[in-house]
Amino acid sequence: MHFFSTNTKLKIFALTFLLFVPTMVFADDGERNSTAVTIGWIGIILGIIANLSLVTFKIIRKPTIVKLVGGYDTQSLTPLYTPILNFHILFNSLGFFAGLSHGLMLIRGLDAISLSLAMIMTVSMASGIILKYAPDKNTKFFSRLVHGQFILATLLITLVILHVLTHSRF
Amino acid sequence: MVILSIGTPTLVFAQTENEANEGVSDGEKQSSTSTESEHEGSTNSINSSLILFVTVIAIASVVGYSTWKVYKTKRKAASKNLV
Numbered sequence: 001m002h003f004f005s006t007n008t009k010l011k012i013f014a015l016t017f018l019l020f021v022p023t024m025v026f027a028d029d030g031e032r033n034s035t036a037v038t039i040g041w042i043g044i045i046l047g048i049i050a051n052l053s054l055v056t057f058k059i060i061r062k063p064t065i066v067k068l069v070g071g072y073d074t075q076s077l078t079p080l081y082t083p084i085l086n087f088h089i090l091f092n093s094l095g096f097f098a099g100l101s102h103g104l105m106l107i108r109g110l111d112a113i114s115l116s117l118a119m120i121m122t123v124s125m126a127s128g129i130i131l132k133y134a135p136d137k138n139t140k141f142f143s144r145l146v147h148g149q150f151i152l153a154t155l156l157i158t159l160v161i162l163h164v165l166t167h168s169r170f
Numbered sequence: 171m172v173i174l175s176i177g178t179p180t181l182v183f184a185q186t187e188n189e190a191n192e193g194v195s196d197g198e199k200q201s202s203t204s205t206e207s208e209h210e211g212s213t214n215s216i217n218s219s220l221i222l223f224v225t226v227i228a229i230a231s232v233v234g235y236s237t238w239k240v241y242k243t244k245r246k247a248a249s250k251n252l253v
Contacts, residue, residue: 112218116225123229138240145236155228162221 007083014090036105043098044160050091057084089132096125113166117159120152 059065061074103110103118123146130143146152 112222116221119225119229123232138244141243142236142240145239146232149232149236151228152232155225159221159225 007086010083010087014087036102039098039105040102043095043102044164046091046095046098047160050088050095053084053091054088057081089128092125092128096121109167111166113159113162117156117163120156120159124152124156 057077057080060069061077063074066072066074099118099121103114127143127147130139131147134140134143
C-alpha cells in the first residue's frame with residue numbers, strides 16, 4: 001500500500017531534516033564550536049549530500065556502468081531524475097544560505113580563501129537559478145555550460161578543504 | 171527557507187555581539203609581533219592573493235568560454251537558416 005509518492009516522501013524527509021537544523025545549531029554551546037561554525041559545517045554537509053546524490057545518479061545512468069553492474073536499465077531510472085534534481089536544488093539552496101549565514105556571522109575573519117569560496121558558491125548558485133528559471137534557450141544553454149564546468153566544481157572542493165584546514169582548530 | 175530567512179538575522183546579530191565582546195578581551199591580551207611573524211604574514215598574503223587571482227581567472231574563463239560556445243551555436247544556427 002502506497003501512502004505517499006516519492007516526491008512527497010522527499011519533501012517530508014527534507015522538512016524533518018530542517019527541524020533538526022536549529023537543534024543542532026543551538027545544542028552546541030562549547031567555546032571552540034560556536035553557532036556560526038556549526039552552521040558552516042551544516043552547509044558543507046548539505047552541499048556534500050546534495051551533490052553526491054546527483055553525481056551518483058548520473059554515474060549509475062551511464063550505459064557502461066549499467067552493462068558492468070547489470071540488473072537494471074537506464075529507462076527504469078528516468079522517473080527518479082526529477083525528484084533527485086529537486087533534492088539537489090533544495091539541499092544546495094539550504095547549504096548556500098547556511099554558508100551565507102556563516103560568512104555573515106564571521107565577516108571579520110574574512111580572508112582570500114573564504115572570499116574565493118563565496119564567489120564560486122555565488123556563481124554556481126546564480127547559474128543554477130538561471131538554468132532552472134530561464135525561459136530563453138540560449139540563456140539556458142549558457143547557464144548549463146557555466147553550472148556544469150569541471151573546473152568550477154574542482155575549485156569549489158579545493159576551496160572548501162582549504163577553508164576548513166585554515167580555520168579549524170584541530 | 172522561511173525558517174532560515176527569519177532565523178538567520180537574529181543569529182547574525184547574536185553572534186556578532188558575542189564576538190565583539192570576545193574581541194575586546196582578546197585585544198587586551200595581545201603581545202607585540204616579531205620579525206618572524208611578519209615574514210610569515212607576507213608569504214600568506216602572497217598565497218592569498220594567488221588564490222583569489224586563480225579564482226577570478228577561473229570564473230572569467232568559464233564565463234568567457236560559455237559565452238563563446240553560445241555565440242558559436244547561434245552563428246551555426248543562423249548560417250543553417252540561410253542555406
